[in-house]
Amino acid sequence: MKNSQTDNSNETSPIPLFALYGESGAIEDPGFVHIENIFSRSSLHGWVIRPHRHGRMFQTICMYRGAVEVQLDETVHRLEHPCAITLPPGAVHGFRFAPDTEGRVLTLAEPMLTGEHYSRCAPYFAPLFERPHTFALEAPLLGQLQQLLEQIECELNRSDTGRALMCEWLSRAALMTLRRQLDQQGLASESGSTPSNTLVGFRRLIENHFREHWTIERYADALGTSPARLNRLCKRLLGKTAKTLPQERLLLEAKRRLIYTSSNLDEIAYALGFQDPAYFSRFFKRTTGVTAGRFRSDNNFDTTQESP
Known part of the structure; x- marks a missing residue:
């Protein structure tokens, strides 16, 4: 079904x-x-x-x-x-x-x-x-x-x-x-336990725009708040900066595409909004400690079964 x-x-x-x-x-x-x-x-x-x-x-x-x-x-x-x-x-x-x-x-x-x-x-x-x-x-x-x-x-x-x-x-x-x-x-x-409608809205905006590499200023403006307040909220509730959240979502999508698709690194970079594939490679290495190619080879799961 x-x-x-x-x-x-x-x-x-x-x-x-x-x-x-x-x-x-x-x-x-x-x-x-x-x-x-x-x-x-x-x-x-x-x-x-x-x-x-x-x-x-x-x-x-x-x-x-x-x-x-x-x-x-x-x-x-x-x-x-x-x-x-x-x-x-x-x-x-x-x-x-x-x-x-x-x-x-x-x-x-x-x-x-x-x-x-x-x-x-x-x-x-x-x-x-x-x-x-x-x-x-x-x-x-x-x-x-x-x-x-x-x-x-x-x-x-x-x-x-x-x-x-x-x-x-x-x-x-x-x-x-x-x-x-x-x-x-x-x-x-x-x-x-201490939720915030602003934080929920921030996560939704990230999901819709992380490929566009929005700045924190643009996210804050869309939420009707200031970058400083958004940053304080993220630090208080999540223990991380506001800038970290869209970067984490971008990294997660990169990992997913490396594991579950056969797209080459250039294709993945462009699909995630990077104008320069070399910058994508540096971003991935800086945030994970390993190259994108090494990550793909270390996480080569079998996905050959028929889809439901």
Whole structure:
């Protein structure tokens, strides 16, 4: 049920980008929710889902029984049940499940999580959307999460009044349960407990414009604040300067393209907005300590399986 879709934010994405059903309008539905069991898709592909990413979808995989080897960008995690994996929009991920693994996959349209009624939720959900997480599911939150996912599935299979609203409420309850599990294990970042709408907006602008190499002054102007205030906010909540965030996003995209595509270094440099490939090479070496070529050879994952 997943189809490849063009990433309209830049050139056709060389990393597979998937949308549910392939319906261009469906993902814009602010009430869009989808749920399926792990078996229904993974078993059709030999329990292997090759690396891909979702442009405007948040996804969480809740595994009740079995094991999985999950690849998140250049890192591989080996997990056993019961556990959860959370994947914010844009995160590159691939799976190799143990046969007969059981669990559910909940997918939410990003517009549902950023709409006019989302502001009250943002302080709690921010840690889930900042980066991918892998963590154990523990009682009693495990049972609570299972029940919520079962209720979502039931709602999607019926046509009662208010079905879309019920799915939205249940989905947010599931996200809150995941956030509480992060808290119990000490995985929630400081920015989640002291959130800022400015910081959330900054991250969105970075996602849309990091290839354009915006200056911090331009980001600050778009946010209606000053560069100094934006920098203080990032230092207080994240422990890093404002300039560091777009550089980190640029580096992450460079790593993704080195690992998951066959593009040469010049092509990658131009795709990421560098006018001079030599400057891209210096940027990569300065920020990682290794050359781009060495990084590619050290992280040559097998991505030859058929896409889902």
